[in-house]
Amino acid sequence: MSATRMQFLSPRNARLLSRGRDALLAGGGGGGGGAGGPRVRSLTSPPLSSSSPGRALSSLSATRRGLPQEKMSENGMVSRAKVLTIDTMNPTVKKVEYAVRGPIVQRAVELERELSEGMKKPFAEVIKANIGDAHAMGQQPITFFRQVLALCSYPELLNDSTFPEDAKSRAHRILQSCGGNSMGSYSASQGIDSVRQDVARYIERRDGGVPCDPDDIYLTTGASDGIVTMLKLLVCGEGAARTGVMISIPQYPLYSAALAELGAVQINYYLNEETCWSLDISELQRALDEARQYCNPRALCIINPGNPTGQVQSRECIEDVIRFAAKERLFLMADEVYQDNVYAEGCQFHSFKKVLFEMGPEYSNTVELASFHSTSKCYMGECGFRGGYMEIINMDDEVKAQLTKLVSVRLCPPVPGQALMDLVVNPPQPGEPSYDSFIKERTATLSALAQKAKLTEQVLNTVQGISCNPVQGAMYSFPRITIPEKAIKEATDKGQQPDMFYCMKMLEETGICLVPGSGFGQKDGTYHFRMTILPPNDKLQILLNKVKEFHQRFAQQYS
Amino acid sequence: MSATRMQFLSPRNARLLSRGRDALLAGGGGGGGGAGGPRVRSLTSPPLSSSSPGRALSSLSATRRGLPQEKMSENGMVSRAKVLTIDTMNPTVKKVEYAVRGPIVQRAVELERELSEGMKKPFAEVIKANIGDAHAMGQQPITFFRQVLALCSYPELLNDSTFPEDAKSRAHRILQSCGGNSMGSYSASQGIDSVRQDVARYIERRDGGVPCDPDDIYLTTGASDGIVTMLKLLVCGEGAARTGVMISIPQYPLYSAALAELGAVQINYYLNEETCWSLDISELQRALDEARQYCNPRALCIINPGNPTGQVQSRECIEDVIRFAAKERLFLMADEVYQDNVYAEGCQFHSFKKVLFEMGPEYSNTVELASFHSTSKCYMGECGFRGGYMEIINMDDEVKAQLTKLVSVRLCPPVPGQALMDLVVNPPQPGEPSYDSFIKERTATLSALAQKAKLTEQVLNTVQGISCNPVQGAMYSFPRITIPEKAIKEATDKGQQPDMFYCMKMLEETGICLVPGSGFGQKDGTYHFRMTILPPNDKLQILLNKVKEFHQRFAQQYS
CATH class of the missing domain: 3.40.640.10 (Type I PLP-dependent aspartate aminotransferase-like (Major domain))
Structure with missing residues (x-):
């Protein structure tokens, strides 16, 4: 947030004001706010003046519906309650959850920043195994695909003799289908x-x-x-x-x-x-x-x-x-x-x-x-x-x-x-110049994935308290983990899902970012995590060993 | 639609069946359908058996809510009513309208197809002036932008000495910010x-x-x-x-x-x-x-x-x-x-x-x-x-x-x-190798647009019954057009907005695709069209003359 905007009103104050305004409105009988659900919360909040007696806030205008809610803050500046607050926003949006990019990933990003700022951690690198993001894990793009995309982006390259003919003909066909022969046109x-x-x-x-x-x-x-x-x-x-x-x-x-x-x-x-x-x-x-x-x-x-x-x-x-x-x-x-x-x-x-x-x-x-x-x-x-x-x-x-x-x-x-x-x-066909390299690249990627699927299952199943179904397909393992009663209690006391507690702890101790099973749903009383199998073989091996060690330590700590 | 799927049930029959099913459901007291609004329509439809007495359809199963509605058709095949019909789909989606790609554009696409199939028309080409699609109208992309995109798509090109250094440094910076240095990663x-x-x-x-x-x-x-x-x-x-x-x-x-x-x-x-x-x-x-x-x-x-x-x-x-x-x-x-x-x-x-x-x-x-x-x-x-x-x-x-x-x-x-x-x-900066060509290309495009804005206003204002405000900015003119009473009546009789009637007629007679003002909203009793100023100068001149001639003809025809 910019310094200018923060000068007179902290976000917290803005929020307090907003809450206060809703309470005032509720008292005044106006209907300025949102749907039934969220209003309940406003109705139970006391007006700001009583909840923050130390603040000298006075309403400059009537509280009737639709009129601005202006308040004089300590430094004499006029400030207005927000139009859009957590209480008056779309209630269905609030219900949305998306674990794959949820709080654990936000913490992983924070940890990366802390590491880059020289903060000491028990690990040298954060490994984000939370999402099926192949290239981020080092998988190389298919050369042919990228050649065609470069040709389509900058058609001058169609005159470049280093590009294979089949890439050029594909690019030519795509561009012919674009308005003005440009990927910049709407389709x-x-x-x-x-x-x-x-x-x-x-x-x-x-x-x-x-x-x-x-x-x-x-x-x-x-x-x-x-x-x-x-x-x-x-x-x-x-x-x-x-x-x-x-x-x-x-x-x-x-x-x-x-x-x-x-x-x-x-x-x-x-x-x-x-x-x-x-x-x-x-x-x-x-x-x-x-x-x-x-x-x-x-x-x-x-x-x-x-x-x-x-x-x-x-x-x-x-x-x-x-x-x-x-x-x-x-x-x-x-x-x-x-x-x-x-x-x-x-x-x-x-x-x-x-x-x-x-x-x-x-x-x-x-x-x-x-x-x-x-x-x-x-x-x-x-x-x-x-x-x-x-x-x-x-x-x-x-x-x-x-x-x-x-x-x-x-x-x-x-x-x-x-x-x-x-x-x-419509990839390269037999007889076309890029066919062999395309098949080679595709096969290499898919067989590496098959090996990693096997490796993941095998290593995880050597750990007592982890049991992993075969990864028959896709890009993830979703092993079941035993979480000791003591750990469940500690998580519950903190208001956390036990597998979120487990994964957060793993992240803080090892730098490995997984997604707790609760983010995907699981039978009551069972716990899992999702881990992508995408990291390169050597890194995956390290990752699996770290998971193993962490799990053993965790089990012991809470036994 | 594929031949196989059409073999036993035409879309029309499927629709009839669907309507019939809703009527049956409504009669049976079930709540299988949608929100209040659309149900009204179903309730008023008679059951299929009475509306299509010629068809030997019999319900194979009870009509209680949730059970499949199967029917035996003439050829003895079982067919089922659709789950998703116009009466049971999301009612808010039905209310959506988007004139810029509405019926007039669909007709323009049809006309293009008819032309390409050799059908005779009073024009040789459809000119889609309905949308601000610059490249489709022949505007050239900025070279520097496309060079960087090609470099980012196929980073091998970073070794190509024909690409300018500033393009390479931009590409390098972008790729550095991508997971695995690839545009294929999620950001x-x-x-x-x-x-x-x-x-x-x-x-x-x-x-x-x-x-x-x-x-x-x-x-x-x-x-x-x-x-x-x-x-x-x-x-x-x-x-x-x-x-x-x-x-x-x-x-x-x-x-x-x-x-x-x-x-x-x-x-x-x-x-x-x-x-x-x-x-x-x-x-x-x-x-x-x-x-x-x-x-x-x-x-x-x-x-x-x-x-x-x-x-x-x-x-x-x-x-x-x-x-x-x-x-x-x-x-x-x-x-x-x-x-x-x-x-x-x-x-x-x-x-x-x-x-x-x-x-x-x-x-x-x-x-x-x-x-x-x-x-x-x-x-x-x-x-x-x-x-x-x-x-x-x-x-x-x-x-x-x-x-x-x-x-x-x-x-x-x-x-x-x-x-x-x-x-x-973050375009090329003074002193960078691509700066001059970037400025030249940008200036050329913007000054051409300024000229075309002026030209459009001037030509349209020479036509009696068209009045066009200055095109101060953006990419469109939105002139007001006089539509004679007789034309308004003919349109109304057809259940069409008068300006849709006008634009459709212009499309059929001249191949020019404009969007009627009613698609954007206008004061009652006023009529307009939106026309992009993007076509190249010579084409724009032709287009404006055709609009002029059409309007004069139209005015005379309905005077």
């Missing part, structure tokens, strides 16, 4: 036509020829954007008719955050940790039947391969889920951003789209499905470009028109991300 | 630290030394993203306590679209066309006083330079607005994306931030302000990269923490857009 709101065509052909190849219509493809700003947009369409009703959305627990917290913001009802179904985080239809049924008591369940979200749990769903399971969705009339949302990240023997990625179509027209003509993909994960790990797409199956035509209208308000997804998505779905 | 959700620092220094230079704290800067996905995020924070309350937001009429339809989606109340204040679209405080007061009868006005949005109206606000006017916001306790939102686009003599851009701080601590310590900027407009016109920032002044600390949390859910703005924003706020 169509649904995404560049030729990119959507390439996505459709990719899906057809991936799904063994199941047809895909480019008109069903919407390019997005990362997968998150598509998921939030789809949820937004689905939300309606009030009270017991409010839209409910089924999400797995543990879940990726984008879902809970979006549902909170949209005011929809989150319906939890629990994955079965004992059977490698499998999805059981009986659990879906239980969750649905209970939810029907208090909301209108309309959608079922699946993450496959799983985040944070790393399981890969069998074809049979996907069929069962589709039958369930059809029987119970649920809109299916399949988050398939880790579709190339499958490591375990015997596991294979099956897209919901493919399985749906192979189940025959009874399902393929009726079950509504949105599936999501992204440039951020798999072998490319290009998170920063915010590229992605969604495919929409069996959506009502009128709703689709509304979707197209809705995305047009934000004009278009970032064009460099669209270009990158195009390269992911 | 901090608020944006890359060093970019926010550069933005803060830019604002300080722009505002003659008024201090700016990088912590008050949030990088965004274009300005739209920031505006929607801020509005989202402000919305709360129900009924007469619902948040109201004041927007200018004519307005940029992002505002009305976002307010509709958020369920906030749109409060219109009218700009004064007679005095070059000036903003009169008495009109603000009128709009506010009326709005207080039915909502809780909390924010005031200003677009300066104006979109679609092109006016540039005087310093005095901005002071008055700030005093008004302070007196009436309104959160100020200043959309300043056209800050470099000022053409008219005697006009100058004054930022709200600067004026606020020059008004002294009584205002600078209290008035809450968010201001927005973007990479999409000015001399760079890089819309496709979706870069932008917002500066937040005097925001309550707790609310700011909520804002930071909220933006973290979407992870981060696109990193290439952040990089581009960095270049805009």
Whole structure:
């Protein structure tokens, strides 16, 4: 905060004034504030004058609704209560939580700053294993992709003989599809036509020829954007008719955050940790039947391969889920951003789209499905470009028109991300100059990930009090940890979740930043953390050993 | 839509089934559908069986709430009613309108396709003058910006001696701030630290030394993203306590679209066309006083330079607005994306931030302000990269923490857009190798725009029945057009707005795509269109002549 602004009024004072104003307003019968919920808090706050008797504040104006609330502070300056306070802001935003970038990450950033300022710590480096951020962990981008992006950014390079011809032809094709041949133009709101065509052909190849219509493809700003947009369409009703959305627990917290913001009802179904985080239809049924008591369940979200749990769903399971969705009339949302990240023997990625179509027209003509993909994960790990797409199956035509209208308000997804998505779905082909190096780079990344998945599982399972399911896919382990009763008590006394207490302690002692399981949801009385497997092999080894030592120390300390 | 999916059920049938199902549900007393509003429509629809007596549809299952609604169609296939229909989707999304990419643009795209398929038209080319899309209109990107982006995309190029040293040093600095030195990493959700620092220094230079704290800067996905995020924070309350937001009429339809989606109340204040679209405080007061009868006005949005109206606000006017916001306790939102686009003599851009701080601590310590900027407009016109920032002044600390949390859910703005924003706020400096060419390119673009602004005003004002205010700034003219009574009647008979009728006719006859004034809002009984001034000079001349001829023809036809 700038010095000038702080000169006369500290944020704390501003806050106090704001609280005081609300209390005055409440007393005066005005309706200046927000919704019912937050007002309760204001009503119980005493007016500022009585809570801060030492302050000589006087109201310069009437407190009737709408008139400014001006106050004279000690130094004689006029100050006004804030329009926007925690009590008068959007109450649904307050309910949003996003653990992957929550308090523990904020503390990690602080620690990094303290280290850089020379403060002494029991570690030399903070390792942020909280998020699937491949390049930040040293993974190298695919050369071909970056060559094409450079060519698209600065088309002068099309004359540079050091760039391979296939990179140039891809760049040429992308630029031809951009207004004025520039990535600086807006694209169509649904995404560049030729990119959507390439996505459709990719899906057809991936799904063994199941047809895909480019008109069903919407390019997005990362997968998150598509998921939030789809949820937004689905939300309606009030009270017991409010839209409910089924999400797995543990879940990726984008879902809970979006549902909170949209005011929809989150319906939890629990994955079965004992059977490698499998999805059981009986659990879906239980969750649905209970939810029907208090909301209108309309959608079922699946993450496959799983985040944070790393399981890969069998074809049979996907069929069962589709039958369930059809029987119970649920809109299916399949988050398939880790579709190339499958490591375990015997596991294979099956897209919901493919399985749906192979189940025959009874399902393929009726079950509504949105599936999501992204440039951020798999072998490319290009998170920063915010590229992605969604495919929409069996959506009502009128709703689709509304979707197209809705995305047009934000004009278009970032064009460099669209270009990158195009390269992911249309990489170098056999015979093209960049093919060999592309395959080599992709294979190296994916097999390194497979090794790291195995290593993570193995090392964690050597620790007493940690038990880790196989990381069949995706980019994370989500081991279960035993937290001693004494530690649970200490955490509870501090008002902290026990696994948050555990992870905070680990961060302070080792510099390792993990996300507590409570941020993703877990069965009551169980504790976990999510750790990405992305660090380079040597660093991952060190990290796992540190986790091991910490856990042993922690267990001993609280035994 | 793919052939496979269409095999058994046409969209129309699906829709009919959907309607039918709702009617059945309504009859069965279930609460399967949406909010109050849309249900009314369902309740009045007769059940499908009676409305389509020719179809042999039978319900295979009970119609009690939640159970699947399966029907046997003529060919014996089972089909299910859609989960998500126009009647059961989010009702606030349905209220969203966005004229800049509305039906007229969809028709323009269709016409382009028809032309490319060899269909005969009275024109050879569709000219999309509906949107401020500079590169699509042939404007060239700034060489330096694109060089740095290419370097950041493919850092191998840092070894290429043909790139200037200042481009390399900028790229190096940006990459240093990225995790793993890659634009493929997520940035901090608020944006890359060093970019926010550069933005803060830019604002300080722009505002003659008024201090700016990088912590008050949030990088965004274009300005739209920031505006929607801020509005989202402000919305709360129900009924007469619902948040109201004041927007200018004519307005940029992002505002009305976002307010509709958020369920906030749109409060219109009218700009004064007679005095070059000036903003009169008495009109603000009128709009506010009326709005207080039915909502809780909390924010005031200003677009300066104006979109679609092109006016540039005087310093005095901005002071008055700030005093008004302070007196009436309104959160100020200043959309300043056209800050470099000022053409008219005697006009100058004054930022709200600067004026606020020059008004002294009584205002600078209290008035809450968010201001927005973007990479999409000015001399760079890089819309496709979706870069932008917002500066937040005097925001309550707790609310700011909520804002930071909220933006973290979407992870981060696109990193290439952040990089581009960095270049805009930190362009080549005197003495650096790229300085001269940068200044030359920027000046050429801005002076061409100034000429085109003048040309547009002059030519349009030669047409009887068109009157055009000076285009003082931004990228659009918004002339008033006289529409004869006979044409108004014909439009009304067709259920069309008269200016939509006019613009559609112009599109069909000339290939010119403009946006009708009704998409931005205008005083009752007045008609306008928005036309961008961006086409290259020769094309603009042709376009203006075509508009002139069309208008004369139209006036004669309906006289």
